[in-house]
Amino acid sequence: MSETTWLVVPAAGQGRRMGAEIPKQYLTIDTRPVLAHTLDRLLQAFPASRLCLCLDIEDRCFDPAWVPFADWRRAPGGAERVDSVIHALEAIAGEAADDDLVLVHDAARPCVTVEDLRRLEACLAEDPVGGLLATRVADTVKRDDGEGRVAATQPRDGLWHALTPQGFRYDLLCRALRHARASGIAVTDEASAVEALGLSPRLVVGRRDNLKITHPEDLGLAALVLSAQRQSAQQPAAQAASPSAKASI
Numbered sequence: 580m581s582e583t584t585w586l587v588v589p590a591a592g593q594g595r596r597m598g599a600e601i602p603k604q605y606l607t608i609d610t611r612p613v614l615a616h617t618l619d620r621l622l623q624a625f626p627a628s629r630l631c632l633c634l635d636i637e638d639r640c641f642d643p644a645w646v647p648f649a650d651w652r653r654a655p656g657g658a659e660r661v662d663s664v665i666h667a668l669e670a671i672a673g674e675a676a677d678d679d680l681v682l683v684h685d686a687a688r689p690c691v692t693v694e695d696l697r698r699l700e701a702c703l704a705e706d707p708v709g710g711l712l713a714t715r716v717a718d719t720v721k722r723d724d725g726e727g728r729v730a731a732t733q734p735r736d737g738l739w740h741a742l743t744p745q746g747f748r749y750d751l752l753c754r755a756l757r758h759a760r761a762s763g764i765a766v767t768d769e770a771s772a773v774e775a776l777g778l779s780p781r782l783v784v785g786r787r788d789n790l791k792i793t794h795p796e797d798l799g800l801a802a803l804v805l806s807a808q809r810q811s812a813q814q815p816a817a818q819a820a821s822p823s824a825k826a827s828i
């Protein structure tokens with residue numbers, strides 16, 4: 580099994596639901612752009628990994644000074660997230676081995692913890708399919724009737740929220756995403772492309788605060804989460820008294 584872990588970070592979205600003047604990955608939290616926070620977490624977890632960053636070819640905000648990795652390259656963004664990820668896989672084609680692990684992580688998820696990142700990588704090290712961080716759905720789930728009223732309450736047993744990173748071997752991920760695109764299957768994450776090949780990615784329980792900044796209120800939530808995570812990392816003595824808290828971020 581290969582020892583190389585690749586990181587693919589799609590950061591070529593426009594942030595339409597955020598509705599800001601610049602793409603959400605460039606909005607700042609504590610004076611640093613979301614993208615820089617995300618890359619810092621990835622570096623802490625995987626200092627020796629190789630990075631491919633997907634950026635819009637018309638991007639006017641990106642600053643390479645935010646990339647803390649020694650070994651990194653960029654790939655052009657595509658129309659959809661899946662297209663950006665395919666471009667990244669094409670960009671590393673000459674360098675990646677078929678069995679290299681590729682972890683795809685949204686630029687818009689800066690709150691992923693180092694502990695979750697490392698645990699995911701460890702869980703996937705020997706997994707024949709690959710998998711993703713995920714959390715169980717905790718709320719009652721409704722389906723609407725299209726007119727703002729409830730049509731049905733959905734059973735939530737067995738339902739999960741898909742988070743990122745999602746990790747698969749290079750060869751399998753290329754096959755899965757190309758198959759999805761060629762078959763016209765709309766995929767919003769890597770796992771669903773792998774599922775379309777008839778495989779079952781592994782669900783690795785992640786933290787609920789690994790939120791994706793999507794809507795305006797998410798930016799403030801992410802700032803609070805990052806601050807709380809920093810505080811809990813600085814208070815190892817208090818952590819010991821609280822079995823559910825974790826000292827490392």
Ligand SMILES: Nc1ccn([C@@H]2O[C@H](COP(=O)(O)OP(=O)(O)OP(=O)(O)O)[C@@H](O)[C@H]2O)c(=O)n1
Binds near residue numbers: 589596597604
């Ligand atoms: N064509 C795209 C679309 C999305 N992304 C990236 O994929 C991640 C998750 O996508 P999402 O939250 O949907 O981001 P946006 O597409 O920017 O948001 P929106 O759908 O609201 O426009 C983000 O880091 C985003 O930058 C990408 O690289 N290329």
Ligand SMILES: C[C@](O)(CO)[C@H](O)COP(=O)(O)O
Binds near residue numbers: 660742743767768
């Ligand atoms: C990949 C993802 O983060 C999993 O939750 C998510 O699907 C990406 O966001 P999008 O809104 O579906 O593009």
